Amino acid sequence: MAEAVPEEELTIPRAAMNKMIKEIVPSVRVANEARELILNCCSEFIHLLASEANEICTQQQKKTINAEHILGALDRLGFNDYRTDAEAVLKDCKAVAAKRRRQSTRLENLGIPEEELLRQQQELFAKAREEQAAAEQQQWLQLQAEAQMSLQQQQHGDALLNSEDGEYS
Amino acid sequence: MSSFKPKLGDGSIILPQARVKMIMKSSPDTESISTDALYFVTKATEFFVEHLVQEIYESTGKSNELTYKGLADIVQKSDSMHFLKDMVPRKITYKEYQEILKEKENSDLF
Numbered sequence: 520m521a522e523a524v525p526e527e528e529l530t531i532p533r534a535a536m537n538k539m540i541k542e543i544v545p546s547v548r549v550a551n552e553a554r555e556l557i558l559n560c561c562s563e564f565i566h567l568l569a570s571e572a573n574e575i576c577t578q579q580q581k582k583t584i585n586a587e588h589i590l591g592a593l594d595r596l597g598f599n600d601y602r603t604d605a606e607a608v609l610k611d612c613k614a615v616a617a618k619r620r621r622q623s624t625r626l627e628n629l630g631i632p633e634e635e636l637l638r639q640q641q642e643l644f645a646k647a648r649e650e651q652a653a654a655e656q657q658q659w660l661q662l663q664a665e666a667q668m669s670l671q672q673q674q675h676g677d678a679l680l681n682s683e684d685g686e687y688s
Numbered sequence: 689m690s691s692f693k694p695k696l697g698d699g700s701i702i703l704p705q706a707r708v709k710m711i712m713k714s715s716p717d718t719e720s721i722s723t724d725a726l727y728f729v730t731k732a733t734e735f736f737v738e739h740l741v742q743e744i745y746e747s748t749g750k751s752n753e754l755t756y757k758g759l760a761d762i763v764q765k766s767d768s769m770h771f772l773k774d775m776v777p778r779k780i781t782y783k784e785y786q787e788i789l790k791e792k793e794n795s796d797l798f
Contacts, residue, residue, distance in 0.1 A: 529711050531733075535703050539734065540754075542702075543741045549754040556759055557737065560772050562711055564736045567771055568729055569715040577717075586724035593732060597768045601735040605728050 530558040568592055705730050740769065 536558055540549055569584075571592035576584045586609075593602040631639075708730045712718050721729075743766060744758040756776075763769045763776045780788075 529707075529714055531703055531707055531711075536737070539702050539737055540741060543738050544745050544754070547745065547754055550756065552756045553754045553759055556756060556776060557740065559775060560740065560759075561733055561737060563772060563775055565708060565711045565729060565733055566715050568732060569712040569718050572725070572729075573715070573718050583720040583722055584718070584725050585722045586728055589725045589728040589732070593728075596771075598732065598736070601732045601739075604735060605731045608731060609724070609727065 530562050533558065536561070567596060571596055701727075701730055701734070703730050703734055708733060743769075 533554070536554065540547075540554070540557075568589065572584050572588040575588045575591050575595075576582075579588075581588075590602050590606070593599065593605075705726050709721060709726055712721060712726075712729065740759075740762065741754065743762045744754055747762055747765070748754075748758045760776045763772045
């Protein structure tokens with residue numbers, strides 16, 4: 520699609536809208552006309568919120584619209600309920616994210632200082648290298664022994680053949 | 689505004705934030721938006737949809753159909769939804785239209 524979507528038609532994707540409506544009123548049929556309209560109302564709401572927040576932002580002589588501007592805009596537009604709920608949800612979000620960060624750094628809570636951990640790691644590596652070297656050595660010796668044996672068999676076989684030849688000649 | 693308890697208040701987001709950002713940027717003079725701000729706008733929009741749908745549902749006697757008429761009625765009635773009234777004009781019957789025309793004619797005469 521090379522053309523840009525004209526501003527008036529910029530809306531939330533229908534699929535997302537349908538999913539939302541399904542979650543809110545699962546057993547209700549929604550006329551297509553109504554869906555279309557709700558989509559447009561959404562865009563209108565976003566524009567309203569954006570311009571109100573923009574105004575607050577400019578008044579504070581800031582360049583970037585931040586969360587405070589949005590929350591203030593919600594208040595000014597009479598959507599105070601949304602503000603409280605959204606703040607509560609954000610707090611939950613942040614709490615979950617912080618918990619995840621704490622869990623991923625649980626290693627620090629083992630009580631073993633980093634130097635000790637490093638030392639242990641080096642030990643394990645050294646041990647692994649030794650075992651590897653020993654195994655390789657073992658393999659090498661085995662191969663040599665087998666090679667030796669097969670060489671001997673071959674020589675023995677050759678000797679037999681030669682002696683057989685000898686009988687005929 | 690009647691007390692509004694969102695069902696969709698569990699922190700997850702259904703609406704795509706990228707699209708919301710595009711819509712915001714098509715508003716004049718909107719420059720940059722912080723991540724938190726975008727999150728709040730998206731979440732607020734979800735609440736808005738939920739609120740709208742719930743109100744229509746309640747006002748039409750919990751009927752099993754959401755129609756244009758239901759939406760138009762709510763927009764006229766609810767204070768906070770009033771910004772939508774130009775988008776959702778109430779549909780009138782032809783008879784009502786004729787009556788309005790007649791009234792206008794009468795007032796014009798004076």
